Amino acid sequence: MAEESERPPVAAPTSIQEAVGGPLGMAETSLPAVAFVVAYTASGSDTNTAATVAVALALVLSIARLVRRQSPMYALSGLVGVAFAAFVATRSGRAEDFFLPGLLANAAYASAFLISLAARWPLVGVIVAKLDGEDNAWRSDPLRMRAFVRATWLWAGLFSLRLLVQLPLYAAGAVVALGVAKTAMGLPLFAIGLWLTWLLVRRHRISAPVQA
Numbered sequence: 001m002a003e004e005s006e007r008p009p010v011a012a013p014t015s016i017q018e019a020v021g022g023p024l025g026m027a028e029t030s031l032p033a034v035a036f037v038v039a040y041t042a043s044g045s046d047t048n049t050a051a052t053v054a055v056a057l058a059l060v061l062s063i064a065r066l067v068r069r070q071s072p073m074y075a076l077s078g079l080v081g082v083a084f085a086a087f088v089a090t091r092s093g094r095a096e097d098f099f100l101p102g103l104l105a106n107a108a109y110a111s112a113f114l115i116s117l118a119a120r121w122p123l124v125g126v127i128v129a130k131l132d133g134e135d136n137a138w139r140s141d142p143l144r145m146r147a148f149v150r151a152t153w154l155w156a157g158l159f160s161l162r163l164l165v166q167l168p169l170y171a172a173g174a175v176v177a178l179g180v181a182k183t184a185m186g187l188p189l190f191a192i193g194l195w196l197t198w199l200l201v202r203r204h205r206i207s208a209p210v211q212a
Helices: 022-042 047-067 072-092 095-118 123-132 136-140 142-172 175-184 187-204
Strands: none
Touching: 022 047, 022 072, 022 095, 022 175, 022 187, 047 072, 047 095, 072 095, 095 123, 095 142, 095 175, 123 136, 123 142, 123 187, 136 142, 142 175, 142 187, 175 187
16 A cells, blocks of 8 residues: 555455545546646646645545445545545645655655565465455465465565656656656556465465354
């Protein structure tokens, strides 16, 4: 994920669109960063103007969620993420710092997945077991354990790939290229990760126990 709109993977989304929050979720994930880069370029590299435009767009998208009577938590989470990124950029005066919180979030997620692998508690398995309402019996099933280890490596690789591509751009202050990379490696890569995770774990997924 987090990157302002990014979340830990789920095992079996009804659809990719639903998993990323529907049309509004997709807009919240992609458009503020795009707006920031466009405004930054159009304003002659004015970080304050770009940050204002990004926050204004995030506010409009949050209001749209509230008008549609969707969860205020989702409406506010995206806004808070963009506002924090804008705050960091305007305080430092460096436009590339708008993307710094997302980079740190990717580093945290990659570390969490790698640590879970080292501890032999693959994070995807923990998440799937929680969603299915089961205990830790999956850890004694070699087939399920193998599937969850592979899926966890997948997500560790996804977040690490983002860092591998975007960190050099951040270090170089390449704001436009960084915005393009963030957008291209945001929702598309996240959706692919969700789908591949589902392919990896679906054969070993069990139903939640029926309550008497």
